[in-house]
Amino acid sequence: MTLQEAKTYLLERARERGVELEALATGSRELSLQARERTLEEITAAERGGIGVRVVKDGKTGYAYSEELSPEALDWVLAEAIENAELQSETGGFLPEGRPLGKSDLLGEGLSAPVEEKKRMALELEEGVLRDPRVQQVGAAIYSEREFQTELTSTRGAEGGYRSGYAYQMVSAVMAEGESLKQGYELKVARELFALDPASTAQEFLHRTGRLLGARDLKSGRYTAYFEPSAFLALLSAFIDLWSAKQVLEGKSRLAGRLGQKIASEAFTLYDDPNHPEGLMNAPFDAEGTPTRKVYLVREGVLESFMHNSVTARKLNAESTGHAQRSYKGVLDVGPRNLIVAPGEGVTLQDGVLITDLMGVHAGANSISGDFSLQALGLKIEGGEAAYPVENFTLSGNFFELLERIVATGRELEWSVMFLAGASPTVEVAEVAFAGA
Amino acid sequence: MLQESTAERLIQHARARGADFAEIYVERWKKRNLRLLDLEVQEATSGIETGAGVRLFFGTQVVYAYTNDLSEANLLEVTDTLARLKGEAGQVDARGAGGLDFRGSAPAGLHGPQLPPDERDKRWRIERLAEADAAARVGPAIKKVQLYLIEWDQEIQVASSEGVWNTDRRVRTRYVVTAIAENEESMQTGFAGPGLSVGLELFDLEPPAVHGRAAGEQALTLLRAKPAPAGPMPVVIGNAFGGVIFHEALGHLLETTAVARKTSVLTDKLGEKIASEAVTYVDDGTLPHGWGSSEYDDEGAPTERTVLIEKGVLKSYMVDRWGSLMTGYRPTGSGRRQDYTFAPTSRMRNTFIETGDTPVEKLFENIEFGLYAKKMGGGQVRPGSGEYNFAVQEGYVIRNGRVEEPVKGAMLVGKGPESIQRIVAVAADRKNAPGMCGSLSGAVPVEVGQPHLLISEIVVGGEG
Numbered sequence: 005m006t007l008q009e010a011k012t013y014l015l016e017r018a019r020e021r022g023v024e025l026e027a028l029a030t031g032s033r034e035l036s037l038q039a040r041e042r043t044l045e046e047i048t049a050a051e052r053g054g055i056g057v058r059v060v061k062d063g064k065t066g067y068a069y070s071e072e073l074s075p076e077a078l079d080w081v082l083a084e085a086i087e088n089a090e091l092q093s094e095t096g097g098f099l100p101e102g103r104p105l106g107k108s109d110l111l112g113e114g115l116s117a118p119v120e121e122k123k124r125m126a127l128e129l130e131e132g133v134l135r136d137p138r139v140q141q142v143g144a145a146i147y148s149e150r151e152f153q154t155e156l157t158s159t160r161g162a163e164g165g166y167r168s169g170y171a172y173q174m175v176s177a178v179m180a181e182g183e184s185l186k187q188g189y190e191l192k193v194a195r196e197l198f199a200l201d202p203a204s205t206a207q208e209f210l211h212r213t214g215r216l217l218g219a220r221d222l223k224s225g226r227y228t229a230y231f232e233p234s235a236f237l238a239l240l241s242a243f244i245d246l247w248s249a250k251q252v253l254e255g256k257s258r259l260a261g262r263l264g265q266k267i268a269s270e271a272f273t274l275y276d277d278p279n280h281p282e283g284l285m286n287a288p289f290d291a292e293g294t295p296t297r298k299v300y301l302v303r304e305g306v307l308e309s310f311m312h313n314s315v316t317a318r319k320l321n322a323e324s325t326g327h328a329q330r331s332y333k334g335v336l337d338v339g340p341r342n343l344i345v346a347p348g349e350g351v352t353l354q355d356g357v358l359i360t361d362l363m364g365v366h367a368g369a370n371s372i373s374g375d376f377s378l379q380a381l382g383l384k385i386e387g388g389e390a391a392y393p394v395e396n397f398t399l400s401g402n403f404f405e406l407l408e409r410i411v412a413t414g415r416e417l418e419w420s421v422m423f424l425a426g427a428s429p430t431v432e433v434a435e436v437a438f439a440g441a
Numbered sequence: 442m443l444q445e446s447t448a449e450r451l452i453q454h455a456r457a458r459g460a461d462f463a464e465i466y467v468e469r470w471k472k473r474n475l476r477l478l479d480l481e482v483q484e485a486t487s488g489i490e491t492g493a494g495v496r497l498f499f500g501t502q503v504v505y506a507y508t509n510d511l512s513e514a515n516l517l518e519v520t521d522t523l524a525r526l527k528g529e530a531g532q533v534d535a536r537g538a539g540g541l542d543f544r545g546s547a548p549a550g551l552h553g554p555q556l557p558p559d560e561r562d563k564r565w566r567i568e569r570l571a572e573a574d575a576a577a578r579v580g581p582a583i584k585k586v587q588l589y590l591i592e593w594d595q596e597i598q599v600a601s602s603e604g605v606w607n608t609d610r611r612v613r614t615r616y617v618v619t620a621i622a623e624n625e626e627s628m629q630t631g632f633a634g635p636g637l638s639v640g641l642e643l644f645d646l647e648p649p650a651v652h653g654r655a656a657g658e659q660a661l662t663l664l665r666a667k668p669a670p671a672g673p674m675p676v677v678i679g680n681a682f683g684g685v686i687f688h689e690a691l692g693h694l695l696e697t698t699a700v701a702r703k704t705s706v707l708t709d710k711l712g713e714k715i716a717s718e719a720v721t722y723v724d725d726g727t728l729p730h731g732w733g734s735s736e737y738d739d740e741g742a743p744t745e746r747t748v749l750i751e752k753g754v755l756k757s758y759m760v761d762r763w764g765s766l767m768t769g770y771r772p773t774g775s776g777r778r779q780d781y782t783f784a785p786t787s788r789m790r791n792t793f794i795e796t797g798d799t800p801v802e803k804l805f806e807n808i809e810f811g812l813y814a815k816k817m818g819g820g821q822v823r824p825g826s827g828e829y830n831f832a833v834q835e836g837y838v839i840r841n842g843r844v845e846e847p848v849k850g851a852m853l854v855g856k857g858p859e860s861i862q863r864i865v866a867v868a869a870d871r872k873n874a875p876g877m878c879g880s881l882s883g884a885v886p887v888e889v890g891q892p893h894l895l896i897s898e899i900v901v902g903g904e905g
Contacts, residue, residue: 037526047526049506049519052492052782070489071509072469077489084473084487091475091482091563119526333488 005073007031010055011157013075017082018059018159023089024099025082026158028291029055030332036148037123039130044123053153056332059085063095069332100314100324102293105156105164110286114196115149115171122147125202129175132206136179138214143176143187149197154287162293170284171197172421173205181217186381188213188361193284193421212360216381219395222440228356228411229399229436230385233418233428236345238362240274241423242369242376243403247301247309248338249316256372258404259307267307268407273346274302276311278326282417283342285425291330296341299325311338343426348413351432357394358383365423374403377439397440409434442467442608443493447513448600449541454517455497456602458524462498462762464601466739467491467511468781473558473592475566479585480574485563492781495520499527501766505784545606548736551729554612554640558592561641566590569644570616576653577620582664583657585621590614591636599741607741613732613886614643615875618653622660629666629849631659631835636875636886638730659816659835662847669836669851669901675811676853676899677804677839682817682874684793684889689822690829690857691722695749696775696787697764698881706826706858707755714753716861719797719894722750724759726774726790732875733790733887740776740785747773749792750861761787779883786882793890797867804866804895811839812851812901820853827857830902852902860896868893 005013007029018025031053038046056069059082066089068081089097130145151169156162176189190209194200231239251257259267278287278296289295292314300308312320313328313336329339361381369376377400383390414429448465455463469491476484492509493516504527506519570588577586593613600606615636622629633656635647678686699705707715716722726744728734738744740762748756760768761776764787777788805813813836820831833851837844873890 043502044526045502047504047523049504049522049526050782051508051510051519053509054488054490056488066485068487072489072491080489081487087563088485088487091485091567093481120528123526123528333486335484335486 007053007055007073007153007155010073010078011155013078014055014057014082015157015159017079021082021086023086024060024159026058026099026156026162026292027055028330028332029053029155031153033151034148035122036146037126039126039145040142042127042130044126054332055081056330056334057081057085058099058336059089060097060099061086061089063097064089064092065097066090066092067335098318099158099160100292100294102158102160102162105162105289105293105295107164108166108288111151111167111169111195115151115169117197122149122197125173125197125200128202129173129206132203133175133177133209135206136210136214138179138181138217140178140180140185143178144174146174148172148174156289156291156293158293164289164293166288168286170195171200173200173202175205175209177209177213179213179217184217184219186213186216188216191420191422193419195284215383215390216360216393216395219381219393222357222384222394222397222438224439226435227438228354229433230351230353230356230358231431231433232358232360233430234420234422235359235362235380236428236431237420237426238365238423239376239378240343240345240428242365243371243374244340244343244424245371247311249310249312249320249322250338252310253316253319258372258374259310262307263309265307266305267404268302268305269410270305271348271412272302272305272407272410273300274343275300275346276327276340276343278341280342280344282419282427284419284421285341287341290326290328292328292336294324294326294328296326311340313338340424340426343424344417345413345428345431347415347417347429350415351412351430353385353388355387356385357438358385358390359399369403376400376403394440397438399436399438401437406433406436442469442596442598443511443600445543445606447516448606449543450513451495451516451520452541452600452602455495455520455524458521459527460497460499460524462602464496464599464740465516466494466496466597466599466781468595468597470780471558471594475563475590477567477570477574477588480567480571482567490780494781494784495523496784497523497527498766501763503763503784507781541602542604543600543606544604548609551727551736552611552638552731552734554642556641557612558594558640566641569649573616573618573649573653576650577618577657579654579657580661582622582624582661583620584623587619587621589617591616597739599737599739601741605741607737609735609737611638611735612640613638614640615732616643616649618656620656620660622664624664627664629660629663631656631661631663634875636732638732638734662835663849666847666849669812669833669848670838671901673898673900675808676896676901677808677811677813678817678891678894678896679813679815680868680870680891680893681872682876682889683814684873684891685817685876686820686829686831686853687722687794687857687861687891688789688792688878688887688889689820690827691861692724692789692792693822693880694827694857696759696789697761697768697770698786700758701764701767710755711757713755715755715858716750716753717864718753719864719867720750720753720861721748721795722792723748723795724775724789724792728791728888731791731873731888733885738774738776738785739778742772742774742776744774744790747775759787759789761785777882777885779885783882786880788880788882788885789878789887791873791888791890793871793873793888794867794892794894796869796871796892797894799866799868801868801870801893804868804893805839805844806842808839808842812848813837813839813844814851814853822857828855829857830854854900854902860899863897864894865897866895
């Protein structure tokens with residue numbers, strides 16, 4: 005059976021058994037080409053797909069999934085999901101009212117190119133990096149692409165699908181100058197492979213990692229922190245669950261009860277835009293068929309919304325914001341698509357530290373208390389200029405306080421998918437505690 | 442799963458396109474997870490996972506594809522795509538024309554389940570887990586008990602251009618008890634997690650009441666533990682999961698994945714004395730019902746008991762097909778992978794230090810001041826050098842030969858190849874414990890193990 009046929013099959017069986025059912029199916033395709041020592045060392049071509057159901061019986065919810073699409077396997081899935089539902093003691097489960105969602109193609113011909121072109125992307129990336137004599141060792145130079153087909157259907161009337169995907173280039177390598185060694189990486193993602201240019205990705209890597217060579221220790225103290233876009237997104241990724249209504253319900257978000265209140269500086273606006281023209285994770289509807297829309301989480305410092313699926317919305321007396329997330333193997337959750345820190349009036353570098361890299365983001369941050377202590381790399385900024393690179397320091401503080409000390413945001417957005425998918429400008433934060441030598 | 446004729450056509454197709462070696466791996470899993478918190482069902486999921494992996498060798502270069510569309514037409518197309526991606530080698534080769542003589546054998550069921558998963562309903566599982574919940578509540582300080590049950594039923598099939606045609610079935614069951622204790626000062630967790638290549642008889646072989654109680658008691662012990670001492674000192678490491686240190690800091694250095702690329706400090710050391718004479722280190726894929734056991738590996742080779750180190754002398758590495766090609770060492774049935782989405786690499790199975798002859802009490806006898814690392818936690822290792830740091834989950838101070846107060850926050854810091862030379866005595870109480878080992882080919886079930894053993898000196902990092 006195809007995923008499409010499996011969807012219909014499950015729907016019919018569920019109706020026969022008198023249970024509500026939602027089926028989410030995903031098919032994915034991947035191609036990965038890794039260059040090493042000027043040949044393609046690793047080649048992986050992959051296809052994977054499966055279907056996962058959420059059933060509701062007598063107000064109890066259960067899940068099961070299959071990658072095999074035979075009638076026996078699908079019958080087993082339905083039986084297991086019902087049995088799993090019956091084990092729950094919590095009642096009040098439901099499926100949201102659905103509607104036709106249509107078919108859309110967000111990818112188009114974005115990944116269409118001869119394979120020779122794709123191989124060249126990996127080989128030229130490695131070559132571009134090796135051209136610099138300071139490069140000691142290239143760990144990986146990769147071209148990779150992913151394509152997804154997502155299908156949703158439910159006994160409550162949801163029905164639709166969409167195709168999406170992206171291509172990326174990734175290089176990681178060690179650079180050396182004198183005694184100084186730095187390992188860095190560069191990742192470029194785009195919805196169209198022709199937006200990727202191996203030569204400029206290599207150049208960017210050499211610039212970003214090369215500028216950190218010869219780093220000195222940083223003197224402990226309080227400095228203005230200028231977060232580069234990817235570093236700010238890395239920090240944000242450790243705390244994004246504060247905006248999850250699921251975390252609010254479980255008593256794990258300190259933002260609970262603060263809707264409409266000022267929680268950050270006026271310079272800070274944060275929104276999720278699942279339909280952004282440059283978005284890498286765009287989707288017309290979420291994992292339970294709620295149409296997606298632009299949702300402000302924080303507008304000019306004021307907490308405006310949490311991220312909801314239909315279940316958290318009902319429990320908190322709110323509306324779903326279209327943030328349901330689920331893979332076919334998993335259970336219903338909440339999460340962002342393209343999280344965007346709004347650009348502002350611009351940042352003027354004066355004195356402080358430009359943070360280029362944050363390490364150990366999840367181990368070094370406590371999303372409940374907001375406390376963080378993170379190892380970082382960066383450049384010391386003096387008199388508006390990059391004076392010298394710095395290392396062996398941590399920046400620490402509390403995320404809630406940091407939000408209040410945001411001074412300004414840059415004019416230009418830079419996209420990333422490393423820690424979370426989204427975009428940010430450079431973010432200037434006053435009075436951050438740095439512990440160094 | 443796969444027809445013999447389909448496998449044959451696929452392999453010939455790959456050979457005709459220039460591959461020196463072609464392999465097809467097919468698998469199907471049934472997985473069930475159940476998570477309870479204070480006996481409330483938090484999560485219950487079930488799933489079928491199935492797919493095929495096609496691996497082609499062009500010399501020592503490997504290309505890999507996977508798919509879960511198992512139709513012959515699709516598998517042929519996948520093979521074509523791989524050969525085309527490889528490019529330059531894609532000429533038609535006469536070797537593709539000959540017939541294949543598959544030498545298959547069915548598994549003997551050496552690790553098969555007594556009580557297969559489908560013979561009991563889910564309520565029965567909850568009742569058995571409830572025994573662990575009750576036993577874990579050893580005092581009023583135990584506030585929460587979480588129970589997690591994992592059931593895997595995996596069938597695999599491997600066919601290759603060398604005539605391999607093997608199938609295997611691996612049924613594995615594991616439960617994990619986490620007890621959370623809390624007082625005014627802190628919150629501590631204790632856990633126990635038995636697992637074997639068995640069905641639901643696990644609940645009889647490893648009684649929930651015993652493991653529940655162990656988790657509860659560990660949480661209470663940690664609640665009264667003081668900060669650990671620091672500095673170099675003699676350390677007695679407990680049996681069973683204590684073996685995790687040498688798994689990480691020694692075992693990984695003996696896999697051909699590291700040895701063939703010469704990224705291991707133990708490369709080219711066969712026949713040399715690399716450990717104390719008290720040490721015999723074994724990786725045994727045949728251990729009856731072992732968590733890491735199977736009849737065949739994921740390349741279709743029979744598993745075996747491989748003696749890695751005998752009385753301190755390095756005897757063998759763990760060798761998969763690619764590793765054998767690169768190094769010339771004989772394959773040891775060590776090719777493993779998490780599932781069809783990974784190509785296999787050389788991996789450990791059940792790896793342990795063999796039992797010694799020193800009575801356990803004797804290990805502590807002459808220690809004036811040291812640490813007893815009774816239960817180990819997680820850690821990190823740099824594979825090149827074997828430098829490790831591991832947290833001690835449950836530790837005690839040893840004073841004048843006696844085990845005294847519990848301590849928390851101790852870290853053991855050292856280098857695997859150095860520490861193994863400092864093992865001065867090995868007790869006679871070997872036990873193994875299950876775990877998941879993550880590496881290039883994904884996360885695979887393994888056992889680690891050892892008897893209690895005494896290391897003359899390890900640097901302990903602590904707070905005090």
